Structures are given as C-alpha cells and as structure tokens.
Amino acid sequence: MSDNDLVAAMYGAVGEDARWTEVLDAIKLRLGVASAVFQRLITDGDDLVPVTSLRDTWSTQEAKTHDTWANSPLNPRFRRDTEPRGQDEIESDQRSIALTASDREALRRGLAGCGLGAGFWLGCKTVPGEHTTLIFHRHAGDGRDMTEEDLHFLNLLLPHFRQVSRLVTSMAGYEARLSVAEAFMDSTSLALVACDTDLGIHWMNAAAEALIDALPQVTQVRGRLRFGASEATGVVRAAIAGTLGDTCRVPGEQPAEVLHLRVLRRDAADKRKWGRNLALLALCSPGTAPRIDAAEVASLFGLTMAEATLTAHLVGGMTVKDYASHRGIAEGTARMQLKSALAKAGVGRQADLVRQVCQSLARL
Numbered sequence: 001m002s003d004n005d006l007v008a009a010m011y012g013a014v015g016e017d018a019r020w021t022e023v024l025d026a027i028k029l030r031l032g033v034a035s036a037v038f039q040r041l042i043t044d045g046d047d048l049v050p051v052t053s054l055r056d057t058w059s060t061q062e063a064k065t066h067d068t069w070a071n072s073p074l075n076p077r078f079r080r081d082t083e084p085r086g087q088d089e090i091e092s093d094q095r096s097i098a099l100t101a102s103d104r105e106a107l108r109r110g111l112a113g114c115g116l117g118a119g120f121w122l123g124c125k126t127v128p129g130e131h132t133t134l135i136f137h138r139h140a141g142d143g144r145d146m147t148e149e150d151l152h153f154l155n156l157l158l159p160h161f162r163q164v165s166r167l168v169t170s171m172a173g174y175e176a177r178l179s180v181a182e183a184f185m186d187s188t189s190l191a192l193v194a195c196d197t198d199l200g201i202h203w204m205n206a207a208a209e210a211l212i213d214a215l216p217q218v219t220q221v222r223g224r225l226r227f228g229a230s231e232a233t234g235v236v237r238a239a240i241a242g243t244l245g246d247t248c249r250v251p252g253e254q255p256a257e258v259l260h261l262r263v264l265r266r267d268a269a270d271k272r273k274w275g276r277n278l279a280l281l282a283l284c285s286p287g288t289a290p291r292i293d294a295a296e297v298a299s300l301f302g303l304t305m306a307e308a309t310l311t312a313h314l315v316g317g318m319t320v321k322d323y324a325s326h327r328g329i330a331e332g333t334a335r336m337q338l339k340s341a342l343a344k345a346g347v348g349r350q351a352d353l354v355r356q357v358c359q360s361l362a363r364l
Contacts, residue, residue: 009023011163011164013164021057024038024056024059028136031150031153034116037054037056037136038052038054038133039052039132040165041130041131043080047078048078050071062115065114077099083125083131088124090121090122090146090155091121092120093107093119093145095146107119116137116138116139117142118138119135119137121133121135121136122154126165126168189207190205191207191208191210191212192281192283193205193281194279194281197241197277198224199224200223211284211285214285215257216253217251217257232250235248236261247262249261255287258286261283264280264281264282292311292312292316292357297312301356303344303345304337304340307337311354320335338353341353
C-alpha cells in the first residue's frame, strides 16, 4: 500500500472501527514496528484515560496482556502532564521532556513485560481536555528512537492525522448526543414513531412498541405499520401528507381501544439529506390508563405513600369508592386521604389533582 493509499484508507476508517485494524496493520508494516494503536484520551484529574483504543491485528490478540500495564495507570505516559503541549506533536519515549529518567526505566521494564520495545507517537489536541494519539512500539528489546525515515513518514501523516482526529472526535460527540436522545425517548411514556409516507417504520421508542402490541387495530409487519382496515391506512397516510390536518383517530374493536395519532413533524428527516422525508408521529390510546408510580407521586408532591397510592389509582380512572373497596378501607378514610393530597398539591378538586399528576414527571 502506497503512502497516499494509506492516508486515504485512514480517512475511510472514520466511523468504521473494524477498518482501523487493516489501516494500523499497514502503518505498522510501513514503519517496521511491532504495534500501532489509535487512542482517544480524556483528562481525569491528574490522569489520562483512554476512551477509545483501536489496534492492529497483533495488538488486538495481545490486548489482555497490554492492558495489564501498557494501557493502565502504571504507564507513565498516562499522566496528565504528558498530554501534547501544543496543538499537535511528534514525540517519543526518549525525547519527551515530560518523562524523567525513572519514567523511562519504568517504561523499558513495563513494555518489555508486554512484549514491546520503545515507543514513539503522533499526538493531537482535539477539544479541551481531550486528545488523540497514534502510538507505535518497536519489537521487544529494540530501544531505538525514531529514525529520520520514521520522522519523514510521521510528518507526512501529521496533517491527515489531525483532520482524522477531529472527525473521530466530532463523530463521538454526535454518537453521545444520539445516545442521550435515544435514552430519553425510551424513558418517556409518550409513544413516538418515525415513519415514511408508505408507513415504513424507521425508528420507534419502547412506549410505541408497547402501545402497538396492546392495540388490535395496528401491528408491525415487516417493518411497516399495518392497520386492520384499509380506510384507517388511508386516513393515517393523509394525516402524514398533511391533507387532513395533524391529527386522526383509528377505531378499535372496543370504544376504549381507539388510537389517536398526531403528526409532530413532517420533515423530521429532510429528503435532501436522508433520501426521503420522515414524519415523527405521536400515538396514544386515551382508554389505556396511564401508569403512575406512587412512590414518585409521593416524592414530587410531598404526599404520604397512602395518599400517593390513592392518587395514582385516581389517575388510572378508579373512583374513591372503588379504591376504598379495592384496598379494604372505609370510604371516609379514602376521602380524608384525598382531602390531604389536594391540600398538599395546592388544588381544590380531584380533577385538578389528576391533571397536575398527569402533567408532572410522574407521568414519564
């Protein structure tokens, strides 16, 4: 592989961790070293912590051995004072001014125990408190520093490594934000579905899966929303297209099984960027009693568990009389609990208490 092909392959590996092994194998062969590893590191107090480690084939096979010392806090290179001093660097164990004589001796002995020789690397700061490194180790027993030929190749790689590092860091940020968004979407009780105009499902959260499983008039068939009645399919498609407003209803076998649908965004994914328009839909079935955690109601509204349990059942549609019978207590006791709950919530009517709870975090 030529140097230009190697650089191109490095760009092609961004976002595809499996391809890095081939790229690092090629770099290792080019330099004639024992190992080549790409790492993304963050600062944690006085230490550097690797959050990403992409390795060549041999380093992958020896990962357990290397991680016991070379990729652990025992390695002096994982002190915070060894991070790049400038925007980027070409450095080595022998040249780094952050390493003392005792550090170098510890490196020599520790790396030897891992089957590795002297190390040298490319380093690049990406965002505050984070940097990347492309680190190479010679074969065990080889303590040579970088040669002029090594330096020439590393200088060729450096501007491309800098750009690749920024791309990797940006992608890690996107993935982190996506992970947070998906975690929120799965934690909310609001049923959400992203679909195209043909009702193909591209994403849904856990609440949507549970609701679709519970209702008889809608199912998932080979990745699409399927409605039992053709008229319902037409109504939903019309809502997505915007010809019938933003909302529609799909009747079920029983009145309580009705499905309500609202189009939150018709351009949740833009066709110019994603190849098709995706609509974000919210689904609900008003006849399905909301699941309320009594312990959360108690915490959020300052209620006793008895008052919170009553409130949760009222939100679920039960009457005070039915609740008292269900719990085996006097109706007067249940009403006293309701009176206390109303006072603590600062409302005067049962309906207002239910509304407050449904609008609170206890509903999520």
